[in-house]
Amino acid sequence: xxxxxxxxxxxxxxxxxxxxxxxxxxxxxxxxxxxxxxxxxxxxxxxxxxxxxxxxxxxxxxxxxxxxxxxxxxxxxxxxxxxxxxxxxxxxxxxxxxxxxxxxxxxxxxxxxxxxxxxxxxxxxxxxxxxxxxxxxxxxxxxxxxxxxxxxxxxxxxxxxxxxxxxxxxxxxxxxxxxxxxxxxxxxxxxxxxxxxxxxxxxxxxxxxxxxxxxxxxxxxxxxxxxxxxxxxxxxxxxxxxxxxxxxxxxxxxxxxxxxxxxxxxxxxxxxxxxxxxxxxxxxxxxxxxxxxxxxxxxxxxxxxxxxxxxxxxxxxxxxxxxxxxxxxxxxxxxxxxxxxxxxxxxxxxxxxxxxxxxxxxxxxxxxxxxxxxxxxxxxxxxxxxxxxxxxxxxxxxxxxxxxxxxxxxxxxxxxxxxxxxxxxxxxxxxxxxxxxxxxxxxxxxxxxxxxxxxxxxxxxxxxx
Amino acid sequence: xxxxxxxxxxxxxxxxxxxxxxxxxxxxxxxxxxxxxxxxxxxxxxxxxxxxxxxxxxxxxxxxxxxxxxxxxxxxxxxxx
Numbered sequence: 138x139x140x141x142x143x144x145x146x147x148x149x150x151x152x153x154x155x156x157x158x159x160x161x162x163x164x165x166x167x168x169x170x171x172x173x174x175x176x177x178x179x180x181x182x183x184x185x186x187x188x189x190x191x192x193x194x195x196x197x198x199x200x201x202x203x204x205x206x207x208x209x210x211x212x213x214x215x216x217x218x219x220x221x222x223x224x225x226x227x228x229x230x231x232x233x234x235x236x237x238x239x240x241x242x243x244x245x246x247x248x249x250x251x252x253x254x255x256x257x258x259x260x261x262x263x264x265x266x267x268x269x270x271x272x273x274x275x276x277x278x279x280x281x282x283x284x285x286x287x288x289x290x291x292x293x294x295x296x297x298x299x300x301x302x303x304x305x306x307x308x309x310x311x312x313x314x315x316x317x318x319x320x321x322x323x324x325x326x327x328x329x330x331x332x333x334x335x336x337x338x339x340x341x342x343x344x345x346x347x348x349x350x351x352x353x354x355x356x357x358x359x360x361x362x363x364x365x366x367x368x369x370x371x372x373x374x375x376x377x378x379x380x381x382x383x384x385x386x387x388x389x390x391x392x393x394x395x396x397x398x399x400x401x402x403x404x405x406x407x408x409x410x411x412x413x414x415x416x417x418x419x420x421x422x423x424x425x426x427x428x429x430x431x432x433x434x435x436x437x438x439x440x441x442x443x444x445x446x447x448x449x450x451x452x453x454x455x456x457x458x459x460x461x462x463x464x465x466x467x468x469x470x471x472x473x474x475x476x477x478x479x480x481x482x483x484x485x486x487x488x489x490x491x492x493x494x495x496x497x498x499x500x501x502x503x504x505x506x507x508x509x510x511x512x513x514x515x516x517x518x519x520x521x522x523x524x525x526x527x528x529x530x531x532x533x534x535x536x537x538x539x540x541x542x543x544x545x546x547x548x549x550x551x552x553x554x555x556x557x558x559x560x561x562x563x564x565x566x567x568x569x570x571x572x573x574x575x576x577x578x579x580x581x582x583x584x585x586x587x588x589x590x591x592x593x594x595x596x597x598x599x600x601x602x
Numbered sequence: 603x604x605x606x607x608x609x610x611x612x613x614x615x616x617x618x619x620x621x622x623x624x625x626x627x628x629x630x631x632x633x634x635x636x637x638x639x640x641x642x643x644x645x646x647x648x649x650x651x652x653x654x655x656x657x658x659x660x661x662x663x664x665x666x667x668x669x670x671x672x673x674x675x676x677x678x679x680x681x682x683x
Contacts, residue, residue, distance in 0.1 A: 161650045210639040
């Protein structure tokens with residue numbers, strides 16, 4: 138056997154799994170299709186014609202959720218630090234100012250201090266004070282890390298606790314768009330993960346953005362002797378007698394290993410295994426997005442970090458019926474994580490729900506025109522939300538569901554993966570495990586914890602089948 | 603290794619796994635989990651580090667024997683001769 142483990146994908150979960158396995162002497166190789174690491178949370182740059190040099194951009198990361206203060210214990214982030222032997226200081230976290238859930242009839246602010254959201258709810262929805270307290274209590278007591286849990290509808294469960302539909306919609310909006318693979322609803326265990334990571338713990342941004350996290354992981358992996366190969370696209374997962382034994386790359390090269398950990402998604406993994414192993418093909422999720430990134434000549438004047446905007450009484454979380462849906466948006470002002478830096482350019486990112494099929498069917502010229510239309514709509518929203526921000530636009534970029542598909546491998550540009558999850562990481566094929574989004578922990582911290590816990594469970598604790 | 607050396611081995615491993623913990627006030631007869639922020643993932647790391655650094659195997663059924671510092675020492679000392 139050439140390797141103890143092959144990991145498909147150098148995203149957050151793959152790198153974290155790789156660190157754990159390499160740390161304890163396993164011979165590991167991570168195979169990454171792209172020429173840079175990060176997966177769904179990666180980065181790129183564009184030339185800066187105004188000031189020379191380049192402008193760095195993140196894809197994915199609006200916020201690192203699960204914020205903790207230095208020394209806080211027993212939280213997902215602190216578990217991750219211990220497991221990867223990283224220090225809190227390494228991340229150079231800048232906490233958010235506050236974020237805002239912005240509906241036509243009401244607005245709710247929240248921050249990394251849960252009391253702000255509580256007081257906002259008490260003020261706007263005084264009749265829901267006890268209901269909200271009961272919800273928080275339910276969330277606190279729920280063990281979302283139980284790997285044996287099945288799907289439970291969040292809306293059904295919430296309807297018995299929160300009786301004002303507007304409050305229910307407002308609380309759900311950020312949690313759905315920051316993590317749900319399901320349309321208009323989410324699994325209750327995932328709701329709890331999201332509620333804790335957004336409302337109890339909150340947002341921060343590592344200095345320098347997602348690059349800092351990726352560099353920490355890649356360096357730690359290399360330090361432990363792990364091997365990382367770029368431009369190595371896995372064409373097939375090889376099996377013998379119902380067990381995974383290796384992979385074949387696009388160039389025909391074959392690698393063999395005892396364990397294979399795939400972060401490319403459950404449907405994407407199943408597609409690469411010979412027929413007959415998966416009784417039914419896992420379903421591809423439909424939630425995909427469009428993001429417009431604007432660079433202005435000065436920093437934003439408003440102090441919110443992220444605005445979850447919705448221009449309707451209910452929150453529709455489903456693929457857009459017409460390319461994109463401007464009824465709702467997530468507007469991220471990354472400069473507001475570091476309010477002390479007031480000089481220099483300002484960035485605003487606007488994310489809309491999209492429709493993969495329609496974008497995939499566009500011919501090139503129509504595609505570019507459609508992207509321009511999206512950018513115009515997003516610019517109008519920025520004007521509406523921040524009327525006093527009189528900055529000049531210097532740079533615009535839009536990425537579509539097809540861009541996401543091209544760079545991440547995720548079929549149909551789906552961002553939160555399949556609606557079929559495998560919480561214990563197992564697949565019908567022995568020695569083949571799923572990590573990352575389709576194992577079911579969410580966000581960047583969740584993805585890393587997914588890689589860690591699956592590597593622990595299947596790569597370190599159990600003998601191979 | 604004598605008992606004091608084995609105790610030091612366990613201390614070193616725990617301080618590498620949980621660098622922010624204060625080990626100076628550790629009570630040997632009280633459960634480690636009660637005194638330190640250690641979860642099941644951390645106990646796995648103690649086991650993995652024992653294997654990596656000292657070639658000592660702790661099978662899963664013996665994990666409860668690592669509950670306190672005193673029980674760690676009495677369980678591990680014969681294995682580290």
